[in-house]
Amino acid sequence: MSEPDLYARLAASMARFADKVAIETADRDWTYRDLESAAARLAAVLRNRGVTPGERVLAQTDKSVEAVVLYLATLRLGAIYLPLNIDYTESELAYFVADATPVLAVCRNASRDLFRRIGGNALAIATLDDLFADLTDADASVFARQPGDVAAILYTSGTTGKPKGAMLTHRNLVSNGETLIDFWRFTPDDRLIHALPIFHVHGLFVALHCAFFSGAAVIFQPRFDPQAVIAAMPRAKVLMGVPTFYIRLLNDPAFTREAASAMRLFVSGSAPLSADIHRAFEARTGHRVLERYGMTETGMITSNPYEGARKAGFVGPPLPGVSVRIAGEDGAPLPDGEVGIVEVNGPNVFAGYWQMPEKTASEFRPGGWFITGDMGLIDADGYVQLVGREKDLIISGGLNVYPAEVEALLDDRDDVAEAAVIGVPHPDFGEAVVAVVRPSGRLDEDAVRADLRRDLAGFKVPRRIIAVDELPRNTMGKIQKKVLRERYADLFAQD
Template structure:
């Protein structure tokens, strides 16, 4: 059973406990600037005072936070939670249309936004209920004179320091803490309503799985994944933060040279990544020269880890990749390998107090050894989709299991192996083809960097397998097909191979198969 820390009744209590406990230790580094837990405590506390006493916000009000990986991000999130507000994480790369949908759907009344993005918001402002807008420039904390005009984050913090402390009303664990919007891959983006219990439980569950492997107050964690994404939000900004880790934020991981330069001053001990990052960094000659002597935990999530990426990372860094699995709707972690005892090719065992069932198309358990849709029940499963009872009903079973939309199997050890997304499965002449398997075979070729496999309509077979790849050296499609035919049965072998300069990816680095289906 999960045991919550004494006197912790909400995420703000958990955050404040951490800020006080590790006050003199470094908390976050970004753009070469480091702030201690005490620095973050002072600024987020002042911001919370401003939000309540000056901006006039009330507990339960929704506040959108649209920031990249800058120190301003945790200050904003912690300040909002300490004020009793509901956080609405928002992707900085969103278009005006996407911003309008998320801000109106959530009912946000306040926004903390990077000043560079403000013109996009200004164009749709009148369509929203947002009245309070706080802007910040990327370098504002480094160089105060670069703070934007108007209501800047610095101004809000400075004003808040002179205001009385916020007296937080008693909060129930099952009250709403945040709205985490899904990617909207199957239609309009929906807000997963996550309670304080959901996120707090998931933090405790994940720390339980890490065990003594992760030392309190001693770790240096590299976080290139965007903090608005649930993986980085809960695992980095809540969970490993709660262990007193020094978190090195990477604002733009696509700038690999800049990324590597940001790592050089640190002997980092932990790394939170995704498959595409492991490949991109592992192949870079300058990355290979870094000091990996302290690296003992590399976490992977968000998308399937390929064997090729895991092998490359181990060769370059000496570190195994510890893969986990989760979703926005589960705050996010459901399963995670045990560091030091990884079962490669799986996402490990379910976390503490987490039940996993494999279901057929009628929501009935499949026979032992068969694959089925992964469904989960536990304290980290969302309250439901915000204002979408109809959508919530589609993903919840009568006995409280959340249907993930992923296909999995249970290995003999009890570990879960993800086969693929249910909607990405390709049906060739009645046979199931799982893109992950074909992609793994493709990327086992030394010249293939990344691969994406999709199904397209075919008159004879219903669907045919189509592969899209990027390469590190000249390669003809016949060689690719020959490689596949050695390792895959005929119906799984791609019928088309297209070589691209780059595969379409989300801002997190997930390959977007849906864009290739219509290519």
């Protein structure tokens, strides 16, 4: 039997579980039949607006079931889905539009003029309301795709500051989803609390595919609110979140062992969960958080087991069908226990970066091994431990920030002679972005941050800008960011 494409796999679930509730919101319940019908009719609207197989559909919308239907409708047509963070600024969006050349941008009403300025006459623009207002009884046939065809492009910032579009194929997304529902024991009886955004891998692919592939129900919440999540727990079984979720739940006195008693699984990812939080969560609830490890380019790579030891500070062994090794800078594999670069191979590994063949080639070893850039080790039990990041990636609230992108804007300023951007521990976000700068004149921290907000999404803007006389350097003149991270490690420490 040939491998199904992603929409065929989703459609099989929507047919099998047609009368079950797929998504529950405060306003209504959507059955799997409702989702399939809406996706079929919306696909006809997209087709009438010029979307054809292989074209890109850009989506920068608020979280809603209608946005999920847009994703399904795009796949049904054989087109490529391009979700974007709603916090991206005009300059960031202009890059994505120029690079991906989408045929349609689906945006919020307030963003219409912005996309008109960016795309001109070459870009069709619509809101979800526009598209759903055009629905009729007509639907669009399913356009079958091959396993190696691209299903989605997700942009990830580059260490040089230039974002890269990771091309995720139908095989990548189907194989990862099938592996996870088996490994994490998903069944049609599950109900997943979904409080994540749906513009990245965690919320869109991991959470929704686990639910949809297995016929489970999704309790769809517009954003993470600890009280709303706690209120949903008595009728739910699974929560997927980032470390910030679990930190904020522990800070809420209503989050008790009794409140979590109906739950079977808490999953954490997108950023490291500290061992302290892991232990505090178990002490409060009796549940051990299941920590896993993934990337935009690979989906999920490793996971602590559903049954068996969930080690605090470790992200578990490789998932079935996925291979992980630790390599030195020369690419030679290292023995267990030694720290090196984490490299991954398997059906989950992406097809490369959109329109960047040279960059793609530089990120792979012979044999298809993808160089993650994360530093880690594998212990005697086969569990992976991440110990840092080769290129200083900052993960704040589960979102990636690459220092080079922020540093480039700071270095362009007349009042900044040079800048170093680092991540330091933060009690709520895991890591906070901090800029340490050597001023070339009078520096107004609030004014600098306000200026940066015009060019950067809010999560990338430094929470503090610290002026110093000199930046620490090694004998080769390179700024020692490790020294800075150590110096300001307690900047956000709680009293």
